[in-house]
Amino acid sequence: MDSQGIVLPPPVYVYVDGERVATYVLEPAGHTDIDVVMCHGTPWSAYVWAGVAQQIGLGRRVFLWDMPGYGQSMVTDAPVDLATQMSRFAVLQSQWGLTRPHVIAHDIGGAVALGAHLLHGREYASLFLWDIVTLDPWGSPFFRLVADNTEVFEQLPDPLHAALVREYIAGAARHRLTDNDLDELTRPWLGGAGKAGFYRQIAALRPEHTRPVAERLSQVRCPTRIGWGADDPWIPVEQATQLRDLLPDRRDPVILDGVGHLAPLEATAAVTREIEDWLGVTR
Numbered sequence: 001m002d003s004q005g006i007v008l009p010p011p012v013y014v015y016v017d018g019e020r021v022a023t024y025v026l027e028p029a030g031h032t033d034i035d036v037v038m039c040h041g042t043p044w045s046a047y048v049w050a051g052v053a054q055q056i057g058l059g060r061r062v063f064l065w066d067m068p069g070y071g072q073s074m075v076t077d078a079p080v081d082l083a084t085q086m087s088r089f090a091v092l093q094s095q096w097g098l099t100r101p102h103v104i105a106h107d108i109g110g111a112v113a114l115g116a117h118l119l120h121g122r123e124y125a126s127l128f129l130w131d132i133v134t135l136d137p138w139g140s141p142f143f144r145l146v147a148d149n150t151e152v153f154e155q156l157p158d159p160l161h162a163a164l165v166r167e168y169i170a171g172a173a174r175h176r177l178t179d180n181d182l183d184e185l186t187r188p189w190l191g192g193a194g195k196a197g198f199y200r201q202i203a204a205l206r207p208e209h210t211r212p213v214a215e216r217l218s219q220v221r222c223p224t225r226i227g228w229g230a231d232d233p234w235i236p237v238e239q240a241t242q243l244r245d246l247l248p249d250r251r252d253p254v255i256l257d258g259v260g261h262l263a264p265l266e267a268t269a270a271v272t273r274e275i276e277d278w279l280g281v282t283r
Contacts, residue, residue, distance in 0.1 A: 022072035026057035034060040041107020045071025051268040082209035086115030126282040174260030217246040229259035
């Protein structure tokens with residue numbers, strides 16, 4: 001575990017299609033014309049990329065966001081399905097003034113980034129996709145159980161809910177996460193709005209919203225690389241090769257031995273090196 005529990009600066013809130021969205025922009029000390037956007041997955045927030053972003057941002061502008069329904073962008077009644085998040089991400093890039101950023105995405109953030117590209121016409125300088133949710137089947141047995149019984153889980157007493165969320169998040173990693181990382185990832189899901197939001201976002205995530213993206217993977221229009229934890233307990237590493245074979249840019253995936261689903265936190269230094277090398281090649 002080499003995440004140092006680095007935190008992001010206070011969020012800057014913007015409105016995307018009427019929803020208040022927490023965003024973070026890391027500016028380098030000197031001039032740069034390289035823009036990098038990082039997308040998180042579920043049940044995470046932009047925090048999952050914090051350590052990597054700090055290093056990548058030493059020589060580039062780095063943009064992050066908490067998708068509505070996550071982190072500091074918690075919502076109570078706005079849609080949080082993947083189709084809506086894809087559209088929001090496309091709009092947000094326009095609001096940031098970005099035309100061809102490098103995009104780095106994890107988990108359902110990969111589906112969101114691909115959807116903005118393939119379904120909403122956003123252009124990227126490159127894509128680096130880590131342990132992404134796109135190909136069927138996806139969703140752990142627990143994930144599917146909650147999705148099918150949301151109203152039951154919402155009735156859990158708060159202490160049991162907190163323990164469940166913490167163990168669920170910890171179970172994504174191959175080895176123990178730091179207490180700080182667990183605290184940061186768990187905190188948004190506690191309390192009334194957080195508890196309801198946790199089960200609500202699970203219920204909203206459906207494979208029918210990733211299938212139109214999966215069907216168009218051969219139409220990706222930028223250099224693309226895939227990264228994966230060899231011991232990912234949520235999405236089998238075999239999907240890395242399957243994705244590679246469906247993309248026009250069939251580069252060999254980066255496979256990190258001894259790493260689970262949370263590579264940006266479990267192997268921050270290794271992920272940073274791979275992204276630095278990738279940005280150097282695709283600039």
